Amino acid sequence: MSLGLGCAQLGNLYQERTDDECAAIVDAAWDAGIRYFDTAPHYGLGLSERRLGAALAARPRDAYTVSTKVGRLLEPADEGGDDLADGFAVPRTHRRVWDFSRDGVRRSIEESLRRLGLDRIDIALLHDPEHRPDAALRYGFPALAELRAEGVVGSIGAGSKDAGMLARIVAECAPDVVMVAGRYTLLEQPAAAELLPACAAAGVGVLAAGVFNSGLLAEDKPREGLPYEYGAAPSALLRRAAELAEACAAHGTTLPSAAIAFAARHPAVAAVVVGADSAGQVRRNAALFAAPPPDALWPDLAERGLL
Incomplete structure (x- = not known):
């Protein structure tokens, strides 16, 4: 079981960050023993990949693992304005184009390698394949398999918040790994019904991302204004998070501690991938x-109807 750093924030997720601030986040992760880093072209229109590559450039290549994703090509576009509609505080110099074709996947990996400054990708994932399921399964996954055979990428799979789509990929494509985002968390566990048992049976590693549900579980005491699914958390979920936090406090632990530990407890989960807005948050998460919280927390949450 390992802890990974989610790197959407290196692409200015929600707000601008300096290159130095982003380098400090990666440095803090490295100092904490984190050696797995997840990024994607989607994050900041390539900015996350560029910053991650720069921050890792002086590290021994065999000492860390990088995952990135395919499915959205970045096409130059002089659209003006910013990319905040898609969550990133960067100039809108490119537009995203869905493309799970063989040529599109190969081009995506080639461009990611250039932005990252690497000669290989350790883990390559179909990104949100539910948006183009037929193309992703018919063309995208075989293209990744070709690249794996060529040694350009290592493990292959898919990343999504759609647990049903990931279960379909496990059944039809035999991936090495899947990344499930926000669907196996302390707050909600739809991936537990079908996806995680299927992965355990097939020997597919699970990368559990979004374990804070976009931020709702990231603080000791949930409050109005915290995000859920990249928007304001609904009042019903805010109340549930507050009940979870109260139960955690009764066991001498915190909501974010339990959120990380809950995902890590499942035997199919190989890594928990957590984002961080600062070097301090990285150190806290590590x-x-x-x-982890005391074992007595879990049966208590079940008795309270919170799991």
Whole structure:
């Protein structure tokens, strides 16, 4: 079981960050022993990949694992304005174009390698294949398999918040790994019904991302204004998060600690991938990962009807 750093924030997720701030986030992760880093072209129109590559450039290549994604090509576009409609505070110099074709996947990986400054990708994932399911399964996954055979990428699979789509990929494509985002968390566990058992049976590694549900579980005491699914958290979920936090406090732990530990407890989960807005948050998350809540918390949450 390992802890990974989600790198959407390196692409200015929600707000601008300097190159130095982003380098400090990666440095803090490295110092905390984190060696898995997840990014995507989608994150900041390529900015996340460029910044991650720069931050890792002086590290021994065999000492870390990088995953990135395919499915959205970045086409130059002089549209003006910013990309905040898609969540990133960057100039809108490119537009995203869905493309799971063989040529599109190969081009995407080639461009990611250039932005990252790497000669290979350790893990390549179909990104949100539910948006183009037929193309992703018929063309995208075989294209990744070709690249794996050529040694350009290592493990292959898919990343999505659609647990049903990921279960279909496990059944039809035999991936090495899947990344499930926000669907196996302390707050909600739809991936537990079909996806995780299928992965365990098939020997497919699960990368559990979005374990804070976009931020709702990231603080000790949930409050109005915290995000869920990249928007304001609905009041019903905010109340549920508050009940979870109260139960955690009764066991001498915190909501974010339990959120990380819950995902890590499932035997199919190979890594928990957590984002961070600052170097301090990275250090906090690493400390929480290293000191999980007491075992008595889990049956208590079940008795309270919170799991």
